[in-house]
Amino acid sequence: MNSHESPGDELQAVWRQNPAGKEDVAMTIRLVQEKGRSFQDVVREQNRAGYLLALALGPLTALAAWKANAAIFQIGYLILTVTVVAGCVVTWLYHRKERSLADTGASVREYHRQLLEVYDRRIRFLKSVKFWYAIPLLTGASMVLFPIWTRSGNPWDLWMPVTLVVLVWVWMWHFNDVRNVGQVRRKRQEVEELLAQIEHE
Amino acid sequence: MRDYLIVGSSRQASLDVRYQQLLEAYASALRRLCAAYLTDQADRQDLFQEIALALWKALPRYRREASERTWLYRVAHNVALTYSGRRRRKDRLERPLEEMATEPGVTEGQRHRELLEAVQQLPSFDKQLALLYLEGLTGREMEDVTGISANNVAVRLSRVRQRLAASLRPKEVRR
Numbered sequence: 001m002n003s004h005e006s007p008g009d010e011l012q013a014v015w016r017q018n019p020a021g022k023e024d025v026a027m028t029i030r031l032v033q034e035k036g037r038s039f040q041d042v043v044r045e046q047n048r049a050g051y052l053l054a055l056a057l058g059p060l061t062a063l064a065a066w067k068a069n070a071a072i073f074q075i076g077y078l079i080l081t082v083t084v085v086a087g088c089v090v091t092w093l094y095h096r097k098e099r100s101l102a103d104t105g106a107s108v109r110e111y112h113r114q115l116l117e118v119y120d121r122r123i124r125f126l127k128s129v130k131f132w133y134a135i136p137l138l139t140g141a142s143m144v145l146f147p148i149w150t151r152s153g154n155p156w157d158l159w160m161p162v163t164l165v166v167l168v169w170v171w172m173w174h175f176n177d178v179r180n181v182g183q184v185r186r187k188r189q190e191v192e193e194l195l196a197q198i199e200h201e
Numbered sequence: 202m203r204d205y206l207i208v209g210s211s212r213q214a215s216l217d218v219r220y221q222q223l224l225e226a227y228a229s230a231l232r233r234l235c236a237a238y239l240t241d242q243a244d245r246q247d248l249f250q251e252i253a254l255a256l257w258k259a260l261p262r263y264r265r266e267a268s269e270r271t272w273l274y275r276v277a278h279n280v281a282l283t284y285s286g287r288r289r290r291k292d293r294l295e296r297p298l299e300e301m302a303t304e305p306g307v308t309e310g311q312r313h314r315e316l317l318e319a320v321q322q323l324p325s326f327d328k329q330l331a332l333l334y335l336e337g338l339t340g341r342e343m344e345d346v347t348g349i350s351a352n353n354v355a356v357r358l359s360r361v362r363q364r365l366a367a368s369l370r371p372k373e374v375r376r
Contacts, residue, residue, distance in 0.1 A: 011365055015233065015335040017313040104276045105259050105267075108329060109348025111279045190286045197326045198349060 054088040076143030083136040112195045119188040126176040134172045138165050230336050237320045238285045248284050255280045271345045319368035331361045
């Protein structure tokens with residue numbers, strides 16, 4: 001029996017008949033430290049991929065904006081540049097804030113309330129992507145693409161860029177608002193049920 | 202810069218030592234907690250590691266506002282609830298409780314197994330209270346861990362204790 005275990009009643013005595021498993025604590029610590037490192041690596045890798053994409057696209061669109069010979073192209077490329085860079089900054093700031101929101105050291109009731117807040121923030125963030133990211137991105141892309149397809153003067157030539165823009169927008173909407181939000185909502189529901197159980201009576 | 206690094210690394214070393222002591226002191230209690238939340242041995246081992254990982258991450262933020270024991274049980278229960286919910290989603294059909302008796306090292310003695318089964322069958326929040334009580338936490342500490350009032354804890358715990366005591370009675374009669 002460990003020093004922190006106080007003598008209790010019969011139930012407590014029966015409960016503590018379980019063997020300690022002290023011998024594998026050192027192994028657990030090693031596993032945990034490896035797990036912690038690999039988790040950090042995954043986070044860094046995911047962030048790095050996003051930043052690299054912005055680094056690759058950002059200068060290209062910025063250069064294209066500078067070199068473009070028509071105002072509509074300049075504005076289109078500029079919007080793309082600003083959107084890609086701002087997307088990175090907002091995502092970084094958001095995840096930085098989110099990591100500090102739910103504290104496992106809080107009481108069970110408080111922790112689960114914090115989790116609900118985290119899930120609500122995540123849902124709001126995911127649902128907002130189609131406005132603050134997809135709309136400017138597609139506006140910029142449209143300004144760059146549309147004049148190329150409409151050089152012939154035939155309005156039917158617009159079908160391709162319009163379809164492309166609509167498809168990208170629908171994909172982004174489905175990915176964030178349906179798939180990702182659905183996942184978060186299921187987790188939120190479980191936490192909500194547990195919190196209701198805690199606060200019952 | 203050099204001083205800062207030395208201070209940083211010495212703080213990390215002291216945290217590592219504290220973490221190891223903490224895990225050694227509470228390993229038995231945490232294993233019992235894992236056994237109460239999950240029936241599968243591999244899942245229990247995973248949960249134990251998840252809790253250990255959460256403690257490792259949370260330790261630098263521990264400010265002694267709560268006792269070490271209270272803080273540890275908060276982290277452990279918060280992680281266990283999230284993890285067991287995730288397991289339920291992945292594996293809706295858990296193995297029947299009878300299978301546990303054949304697993305070596307999970308329980309020691311028939312009475313402990315009966316008590317463990319009774320704890321596993323409690324609703325999530327009652328299970329938390331039962332585990333805190335069985336590990337010897339005081340009413341005040343239970344209030345700190347769960348975040349519900351001491352009166353509420355007392356009322357619910359009284360029912361939980363009756364239910365657990367009833368689960369042990371048949372064994373006593375047979376003896």
